[in-house]
Amino acid sequence: MSSIVKNSFRFVFFILIQRYVLNEIPPLHQFVTPYLYFLFILWLPFSINRFLLLLIGFLFGLTLDYFTQTPGLHAAPCLLIAYIRPYLLNLLIPQETTEQSYIEPSFKSMGGAPYSLYVFLLTFIHHFYLVLIEWLQFGDFIFFIGKVAATTAISLLLIFVTELLFFRKAKFKTNAAYI
Amino acid sequence: MKNIFLFIGRHFTFVSFIVLQILCIIMLSKYNKTYEAFFSATANELTGKVNANLSNVYTYFSLKEINRQLSVENARLRDSLKANFIAPDSTKKLVTDTVAIDSIKQYRKFNYLPAKVVGNTISSQTNYLTLERGFKQGVRKGMSVLGPEGIVGVVIDVSENFSRVMSLLHRNSKVSAMLKKDNVAGSIEWDGVDPSYLTLRNIPKSSNIQKGDVVVTSNYSANFPSHLPIGTITEIINDPSTNFYTLKIKTATNFYSLQYVDVIENLQYGEQMKLENTKQKSNE
Numbered sequence: 001m002s003s004i005v006k007n008s009f010r011f012v013f014f015i016l017i018q019r020y021v022l023n024e025i026p027p028l029h030q031f032v033t034p035y036l037y038f039l040f041i042l043w044l045p046f047s048i049n050r051f052l053l054l055l056i057g058f059l060f061g062l063t064l065d066y067f068t069q070t071p072g073l074h075a076a077p078c079l080l081i082a083y084i085r086p087y088l089l090n091l092l093i094p095q096e097t098t099e100q101s102y103i104e105p106s107f108k109s110m111g112g113a114p115y116s117l118y119v120f121l122l123t124f125i126h127h128f129y130l131v132l133i134e135w136l137q138f139g140d141f142i143f144f145i146g147k148v149a150a151t152t153a154i155s156l157l158l159i160f161v162t163e164l165l166f167f168r169k170a171k172f173k174t175n176a177a178y179i
Numbered sequence: 180m181k182n183i184f185l186f187i188g189r190h191f192t193f194v195s196f197i198v199l200q201i202l203c204i205i206m207l208s209k210y211n212k213t214y215e216a217f218f219s220a221t222a223n224e225l226t227g228k229v230n231a232n233l234s235n236v237y238t239y240f241s242l243k244e245i246n247r248q249l250s251v252e253n254a255r256l257r258d259s260l261k262a263n264f265i266a267p268d269s270t271k272k273l274v275t276d277t278v279a280i281d282s283i284k285q286y287r288k289f290n291y292l293p294a295k296v297v298g299n300t301i302s303s304q305t306n307y308l309t310l311e312r313g314f315k316q317g318v319r320k321g322m323s324v325l326g327p328e329g330i331v332g333v334v335i336d337v338s339e340n341f342s343r344v345m346s347l348l349h350r351n352s353k354v355s356a357m358l359k360k361d362n363v364a365g366s367i368e369w370d371g372v373d374p375s376y377l378t379l380r381n382i383p384k385s386s387n388i389q390k391g392d393v394v395v396t397s398n399y400s401a402n403f404p405s406h407l408p409i410g411t412i413t414e415i416i417n418d419p420s421t422n423f424y425t426l427k428i429k430t431a432t433n434f435y436s437l438q439y440v441d442v443i444e445n446l447q448y449g450e451q452m453k454l455e456n457t458k459q460k461s462n463e
Binding site: 050051076143 | 191192193195196200202203205206207209226233300301302303304305307343372374
């Protein structure tokens with residue numbers, strides 16, 4: 001499957017899952033909001049152009065905002081993690097080998113520890129920024145700290161489950177045009 | 180000049196990041212301040228259609244609950260039919276030579292427009308509902324929304340066939356309320372913790388309140404008719420530093436299972452707003 005087609009599917013899939021499944025879950029506690037949608041940005045291919053990545057991140061967040069009627073709330077953190085992602089990847093993986101032989105970040109392509117760190121850091125940054133924006137609207141410091149911690153934990157759990165459920169074969173790059 | 184272009188060229192990603200980020204912040208602040216539809220009405224229309232289809236499926240699972248709510252509501256409405264009409268308090272009777280103008284005649288103040296709920300969130304800090312009834316069907320901004328058991332929220336955005344309601348479960352929501360037994364008025368807010376509980380503030384400590392007292396909408400609200408149920412008092416928080424109680428209210432409306440609501444049109448809303456917004460001339 002072409003990488004563009006695959007990622008377009010993911011785009012739609014993640015938005016629908018986030019809006020119509022995760023956002024419909026009755027709240028257990030005010031801190032607990034399950035977020036999974038930003039995994040789309042973490043799964044984008046290595047080779048993507050930085051500017052394009054920013055643009056995709058922005059549009060992706062904005063699409064979710066259309067559905068939840070909160071313009072800018074999700075677009076801003078998505079944009080931030082899309083901006084930080086290339087720098088983080090540069091730090092975490094041996095440039096020459098991984099980026100040339102694998103298509104996208106996964107447990108297998110990056111190795112367990114670096115990939116976990118990559119997911120953890122971006123999840124944390126995303127939630128930190130998202131809750132910060134919420135917090136600025138109606139401040140309460142306990143709310144801020146508690147929600148960042150709780151949502152990050154829930155998201156990491158969800159991402160872990162997703163990785164197990166939808167096992168992505170770590171595909172090698174070959175000379176073929178599309179894989 | 181050349182250097183500026185060079186700089187932008189070198190840091191193109193960073194510059195575009197900043198520009199987009201600023202765009203996000205502008206959208207956020209604009210939307211929160213005015214509730215103006217920053218997103219075009221078409222977006223509302225599009226997501227509304229998706230919501231409408233999904234809602235058809237959801238409705239089946241809660242038919243029993245809807246039936247119960249409707250029968251309870253019917254019973255309550257039979258009690259209070261007169262409340263939709265007001266009689267002008269005037270004992271004057273204007274008499275001209277031939278025509279008598281009857282000023283005691285009752286006229287309609289509130290109109291109820293039934294609507295189906297096609298989208299409803301309760302899990303975030305800013306919750307909204309989407310109704311399948313819009314501008315074409317007579318819904319306007321500022322109208323209040325009543326569920327089968329109590330009030331739900333206020334219309335903040337209208338597209339052609341859908342409308343967006345700011346639920347009571349919104350951190351910025353504020354509704355004027357009063358105690359049913361002695362008409363002491365306060366304001367209803369939500370603290371973002373639990374979708375089944377609201378907060379009632381500004382009830383003076385002089386009023387004699389008890390757990391279980393009923394809280395209803397007050398006379399002072401321009402969009403809500405008075406005496407619509409909001410909830411019952413479950414906890415009284417006595418803060419020694421103020422002269423007011425903070426009360427925890429159990430909502431009358433079950434926000435988890437809203438399927439059908441009524442949008443309430445106040446036929447005198449425009450007139451009242453116009454009068455209230457004109458500046459009083461101060462005679463210094």
